[in-house]
Amino acid sequence: MEIKFVTTGGTIDKAYSKSKGTYNFDIMSPSICSILKNANPNFEHEVVSVAKKDSLDLTEDDRQLIFDSCKRIENKRIIITHGTDTMIETARKLSTLKNKIIVLVGSSQPERFKETDADFNVGCAVGAINVLSSGIYIAMNGRVYRWDECRKLDSGHFVEKQGQNKPL
Amino acid sequence: MEIKFVTTGGTIDKAYSKSKGTYNFDIMSPSICSILKNANPNFEHEVVSVAKKDSLDLTEDDRQLIFDSCKRIENKRIIITHGTDTMIETARKLSTLKNKIIVLVGSSQPERFKETDADFNVGCAVGAINVLSSGIYIAMNGRVYRWDECRKLDSGHFVEKQGQNKPL
């Protein structure tokens, strides 16, 4: 198995800038690298960084860049770390890509926090991508959804759209 | 979705006893509880503790107990946290159970460590159980295997048995 990881920023990748006193993305390496280091994975993987932004700040150009990166990648399996606010928009943009299994994943607390959902969520995406067939998916809160069958609540939780409960 | 978690001990649940100067299982609550607390899951779940042992110390009676617990559980989806050394033996014991999706998972570093694969691995099991059909599986090192299609190397890594590479 081979997985290509595409990083785009989002809460999962936020660090803390002591000079500015706020969160930023000035980190040496994306959080996915720490996660994979601890996970000791038995699959080939490569990490490519496409953007470093809050997902609310991603522009149409950024989404085109993510799309182009995914199209260019020859692996069948792609996991995109992404801010949760516009994860579904990016998934829609990618939905014309065929013959690929793409899972978007993020976290509600930065990976650098002691108490974070980052490792669990990425694990979830990786576990699912072992089994899923082609399509664009979102892995959040321990659930794996087809991108067009879920929505994000104000609380931050992802849930299925009403009436959408069929197994993947 | 509803998942029942069955804990049996193993590295994932090891704490440190300052009086004895070594690792033990004298913890208030199994590590799965911390993992789920951070994960903020959007699925119903319950945790039942069946054993608190290194998996090398699990007896045939213990395995019978694990089997009986799984049989009694009405949920379709069960995740068992387990020591890695005899994970495959326990999986074999469970292999006569039909109509259930059972995933065994553990870790190579205790969940209480800063650098642990516990959260990622449990995430992996949860992600896979969203998608898997009935059967007994092992989720380790970012891979999900049918229990009889993997083996454990001396290094601790789980790999597919030679010639077993078909998709799940």
Place this chain on the structure above:
Amino acid sequence: MEIKFVTTGGTIDKAYSKSKGTYNFDIMSPSICSILKNANPNFEHEVVSVAKKDSLDLTEDDRQLIFDSCKRIENKRIIITHGTDTMIETARKLSTLKNKIIVLVGSSQPERFKETDADFNVGCAVGAINVLSSGIYIAMNGRVYRWDECRKLDSGHFVEKQGQNKPL
């Protein structure tokens, strides 16, 4: 020994607001409580929260409040957790208080981060307060300074003022 901890906000107490995508101070309990829980301390202590602000946002009124709190406290030993940017200003404000040992301490990475200097720095303040005589001190970067014998570099490091190297 008895120590009163006064919390005022600052980087050490920063949490992450998933709804706003940035840091905040909306935490259930100040970071000093987690630090002391892990430290398993053998001294009496109490925590009082006076402000929850970036130290750049502390007003003269806030400083008066901190001063009044310290004056009212009957313990001889007080440790104040504080943002690093205006730590020296607050120390100056407190410098008329006599017969007390007051140590100001903060961190350059929030306590909630995996990689943080918070526990070490607070430990440093506590270790020093075991030994110090009356006065107002700053404990940062493993050093303990009289408040008027140190300055903060742009890098965030605290150093002694030129020519100030006499032992405490």
Place this chain on the structure above:
Amino acid sequence: MEIKFVTTGGTIDKAYSKSKGTYNFDIMSPSICSILKNANPNFEHEVVSVAKKDSLDLTEDDRQLIFDSCKRIENKRIIITHGTDTMIETARKLSTLKNKIIVLVGSSQPERFKETDADFNVGCAVGAINVLSSGIYIAMNGRVYRWDECRKLDSGHFVEKQGQNKPL
């Protein structure tokens, strides 16, 4: 200020051996290195590893080695990371060394644990060594004791010997 750190093993330095299923000291670098990396210290320091043992396993030869190392060190300030069980015995051995400030410190939970007293305790030793005058001290549980004025309870806590409450 310059501090020499001497490591001897003990709980603070324990790692986890996944092959043996128990703790060991086979770590690349002593825990003091991680602690100092996070602490971002503003003092010169060097780390020398003299032993890697549970303190109950330290022999008279090991103690002689620790003594010789401390004697050879030209710095005035030395911090020794040490198992807590025989910390007082090692301190006694060192008590003939004059003109040095030596602080012994350890932890009740390994530094590699998420919930550990290691960073706080080492901070405590560093904070105290800024201020202490010559002598052999023990820094545990947020307290700094002259080595011959404390004892260890079965609970693991260090407390002053009865009647010993004079300031350092």
